[in-house]
Amino acid sequence: MCPHCKMELAELWFRELKGNMGKRCVYFCLKCRSRLGISHRKGLTMGL
Numbered sequence: 001m002c003p004h005c006k007m008e009l010a011e012l013w014f015r016e017l018k019g020n021m022g023k024r025c026v027y028f029c030l031k032c033r034s035r036l037g038i039s040h041r042k043g044l045t046m047g048l
């Protein structure tokens with residue numbers, strides 16, 4: 001569930017980022033395209 005637009009999400013968009021710290025996945029809401037969180041390894045860290 002998106003904290004921004006309050007829509008229940010069937011799926012998430014995510015995008016892989018490659019940087020100095022390694023590979024990360026950034027998750028986005030399909031509806032409002034807000035960033036939901038960043039997954040560094042296994043867990044999903046919920047952002048703002």
Ligand SMILES: [Zn+2]
Pocket residue numbers: 002003004005006007029030031032033034
């Ligand atoms: Zn949203």
